[in-house]
Amino acid sequence: MNQGQDLSGTGSSIGKSGSTGSSVSIISEIERKKVIRKQKFSRENELKWIHAVTRLQVDTVKKSSKYKKLVRRGLPTSVRGRVWLFLAKADSYRQPGLFEELCKRGPLPIHEVIERDIHRCYPDHVHFRDGMGGTGQQDLHSILKAYAHYKPSVGYCQGMGRLVGMMLMQMPVEDAFWLLVATIEGYMQDYYTPSLRQLRVDAQVFERLLKEQDPPLASHLEKNDVIPLMYMTQWFMTLYTMSLPWASVLRVWDVFYFDGVKALFRVGLAILQLSRDHLLSKCPSSSELLAYILHIPLETLAPKQLLETALQIKLRKQSVQKLIAVTAESMDAAATTSKKSASVHGALASAPSSSKATAAAAAIGTKNSSDNSQNSDTQQSTASSPPVSSSSSAVGSTSFSPLGVFKTRKRAGTLHK
Amino acid sequence: MSSSFNYDYIIKYIIIGDTGVGKSCLLLQFTDKRFQPAHDLTIGVEFGARFVSVAGKQIKLQIWDTAGQESFRSITRSYYRGAAGALLVYDITRRDTFKHLTTWLEDARQHANANTTIMLIGNKSDLESKRAVTYEEGEAFAKANGLFFMETSAKTSANVEEAFVETATNIYEKIQSGIFDIHNEAHGIKIGPMHTGGSSLPIGAANGGGACCQ
Ligand SMILES: Nc1nc2c(ncn2[C@@H]2O[C@H](COP(=O)(O)OP(=O)(O)OP(=O)(O)O)[C@@H](O)[C@H]2O)c(=O)[nH]1
Ligand SMILES: [Mg+2]
Numbered sequence: 163m164n165q166g167q168d169l170s171g172t173g174s175s176i177g178k179s180g181s182t183g184s185s186v187s188i189i190s191e192i193e194r195k196k197v198i199r200k201q202k203f204s205r206e207n208e209l210k211w212i213h214a215v216t217r218l219q220v221d222t223v224k225k226s227s228k229y230k231k232l233v234r235r236g237l238p239t240s241v242r243g244r245v246w247l248f249l250a251k252a253d254s255y256r257q258p259g260l261f262e263e264l265c266k267r268g269p270l271p272i273h274e275v276i277e278r279d280i281h282r283c284y285p286d287h288v289h290f291r292d293g294m295g296g297t298g299q300q301d302l303h304s305i306l307k308a309y310a311h312y313k314p315s316v317g318y319c320q321g322m323g324r325l326v327g328m329m330l331m332q333m334p335v336e337d338a339f340w341l342l343v344a345t346i347e348g349y350m351q352d353y354y355t356p357s358l359r360q361l362r363v364d365a366q367v368f369e370r371l372l373k374e375q376d377p378p379l380a381s382h383l384e385k386n387d388v389i390p391l392m393y394m395t396q397w398f399m400t401l402y403t404m405s406l407p408w409a410s411v412l413r414v415w416d417v418f419y420f421d422g423v424k425a426l427f428r429v430g431l432a433i434l435q436l437s438r439d440h441l442l443s444k445c446p447s448s449s450e451l452l453a454y455i456l457h458i459p460l461e462t463l464a465p466k467q468l469l470e471t472a473l474q475i476k477l478r479k480q481s482v483q484k485l486i487a488v489t490a491e492s493m494d495a496a497a498t499t500s501k502k503s504a505s506v507h508g509a510l511a512s513a514p515s516s517s518k519a520t521a522a523a524a525a526i527g528t529k530n531s532s533d534n535s536q537n538s539d540t541q542q543s544t545a546s547s548p549p550v551s552s553s554s555s556a557v558g559s560t561s562f563s564p565l566g567v568f569k570t571r572k573r574a575g576t577l578h579k
Numbered sequence: 580m581s582s583s584f585n586y587d588y589i590i591k592y593i594i595i596g597d598t599g600v601g602k603s604c605l606l607l608q609f610t611d612k613r614f615q616p617a618h619d620l621t622i623g624v625e626f627g628a629r630f631v632s633v634a635g636k637q638i639k640l641q642i643w644d645t646a647g648q649e650s651f652r653s654i655t656r657s658y659y660r661g662a663a664g665a666l667l668v669y670d671i672t673r674r675d676t677f678k679h680l681t682t683w684l685e686d687a688r689q690h691a692n693a694n695t696t697i698m699l700i701g702n703k704s705d706l707e708s709k710r711a712v713t714y715e716e717g718e719a720f721a722k723a724n725g726l727f728f729m730e731t732s733a734k735t736s737a738n739v740e741e742a743f744v745e746t747a748t749n750i751y752e753k754i755q756s757g758i759f760d761i762h763n764e765a766h767g768i769k770i771g772p773m774h775t776g777g778s779s780l781p782i783g784a785a786n787g788g789g790a791c792c793q
Contacts, residue, residue, distance in 0.1 A: 275598070275648075278598075278599050279598075279599075279620055281617050282599075282617055282618060282619060282620045283620065285615075285617035285618065285619060319648070319650050320598070320620050320622055320646065320648045320650070320651070321620075321622050323620070324622075354650075355650075356649065356650050357650070357653060358650050358651070358653060358654065361654075362653070362654070389657070391623070391654055391657070392623065392624055393623075395622060395623030395624070395651075395654060396622040396623045399622050399623070400622055404619065404622065449589070449626075449628060449641050452626045453626060453628070456624075456625065456626055
């Protein structure tokens with residue numbers, strides 16, 4: 163079922179170093195040893211995860227600093243799907259036979275919307291394209307339709323398709339369904355509900371964190387009316403599957419399933435940190451800012467840089483949770499007092515006046531720490547190729563043509579030439 | 580006149596309408612002159628820009644392409660602010676997208692500037708055999724609500740250029756007649772460097788109409 167991709171990060175990097183030629187034998191000897199060390203590491207890594215998945219409790223694993231370190235180096239491709247399912251506690255949601263039963267249920271009005279969206283979820287990915295004979299589209303279909311039956315209060319929201327597609331690249335269809343359930347329920351409650359409530363709360367929290375982490379950048383964006391909702395909607399709602407190089411998406415998901423939503427904030431802040439110089443010096447107005455933020459050159463977001471930057475941003479889980487709670491509370495209060503909650507600008511403008519939220523924000527340290535920076539993740543960094551696709555037109559890089567036109571660029575799910 | 584950095588005005592547009600009507604495809608056709616049959620879903624907002632020339636003036640269009648799904652509306656409403664032009668799009672092969680125009684229009688009227696030029700667009704005109712909304716119906720709706728109207732095809736590019744440029748022309752006329760205050764950013768218009776003959780200092784007499792000096 164899931165032959166669609168094998169993102170063998172380890173495999174391909176080994177293949178590469180093996181073919182460097184024979185000019186200097188000392189170098190190739192060093193290379194060879196490196197490769198052996200990597201292979202040994204990845205085999206051990208794999209065994210450790212298999213041990214965790216089969217023998218350990220999730221909560222124990224999540225508390226273990228050893229596993230925390232391991233997850234940050236990237237999960238081995240061979241066990242990635244299984245580990246995600248494990249970390250998300252998918253089995254605690256799983257009801258045998260239910261998925262199959264849901265698939266057999268009749269059509270809902272929302273199914274029509276799903277149908278129309280299917281081919282626009284991963285248009286560049288051969289596994290999910292029209293008429294490619296693969297089961298990808300059909301599986302995507304079944305899962306989204308089944309989910310609408312499973313959770314009518316959520317139904318279907320655009321963005322979910324990107325999640326499901328990613329899951330289907332790592333595991334069989336029924337597992338993917340339960341992972342979706344576990345992900346929404348355990349990590350992303352209220353993200354996909356019709357009001358997108360959680361997203362709006364998170365946007366405020368994000369703005370707050372950015373202000374603390376990088377006041378000059380925050381004020382530059384604010385001055386130009388670029389608010390987090392404009393760019394983080396896509397980041398959060400698709401769990402970064404539309405915005406990062408494929409290898410980075412996988413790594414972000416690894417950390418996400420381990421650390422939770424906190425990881426999404428960290429990655430978002432890291433993206434801005436990696437772009438800050440450009441944003442501050444080359445983007446004098448909202449036009450340039452958005453053009454850049456919505457299409458950040460993927461080269462700048464390679465796994466090593468991105469993860470290192472993200473993990474150096476110190477965010478305490480409890481503080482983030484508290485800030486989220488307080489923000490939600492003050493947002494609800496603002497919504498009831500002024501009926502005009504529809505205006506995002508209004509909501510954002512009114513929030514900072516809440517002293518409670520400010521205090522909570524102050525409680526969060528965003529100091530840099532370096533204890534996580536010894537990430538030796540070259541083994542699956544840029545070398546890992548994204549899912550197969552035969553699309554060629556979408557390959558390129560972000561640039562402003564003389565006409566001020568966006569060029570398409572490679573995204574997750576697009577072929578690396 | 581041809582340099583990208585020399586322009587008289589920047590005008591902000593917003594594209595709205597139901598999901599799947601072809602908003603992103605219209606934008607891509609306008610900015611890149613190509614059609615992508617399977618375009619990515621728009622989650623949140625996309626952004627594009629292009630220069631057009633109207634009455635010998637270089638105008639930079641900044642275009643916000645919004646997500647059409649209902650859920651995203653609470654978010655996309657914030658983009659109406661300061662839009663001088665709005666393209667309201669429906670799909671001529673799907674009647675429900677036409678029916679929803681009233682809600683979209685209400686949204687626009689409530690959140691956009693009162694002087695915003697609205698262009699109603701019946702897209703996918705290449706799919707004549709699947710047509711579910713006649714040209715006359717579109718035209719009548721536009722007339723009744725004081726909108727401009729065009730049928731387009733993002734696929735064949737029919738009328739795409741025209742829809743964007745005609746909207747700009749109308750906005751330019753409004754600038755000339757002083758309806759839009761170019762010094763008020765909420766009106767969705769900014770003066771470019773060309774406007775003052777290279778200097779970026781605003782000129783006091785600008786809203787008198789035709790005050791642009793070259
Ligand atoms: N035949 C034909 N198909 C079109 C045309 N414009 C768009 N389409 C098709 O309609 C589908 C939806 O187009 P999009 O541009 O993605 O729709 P959208 O309005 O941006 O939708 P959201 O981003 O979800 O709000 C595309 O996949 C195209 O295949 C057109 O002019 N003719
Ligand atoms: Mg779109």
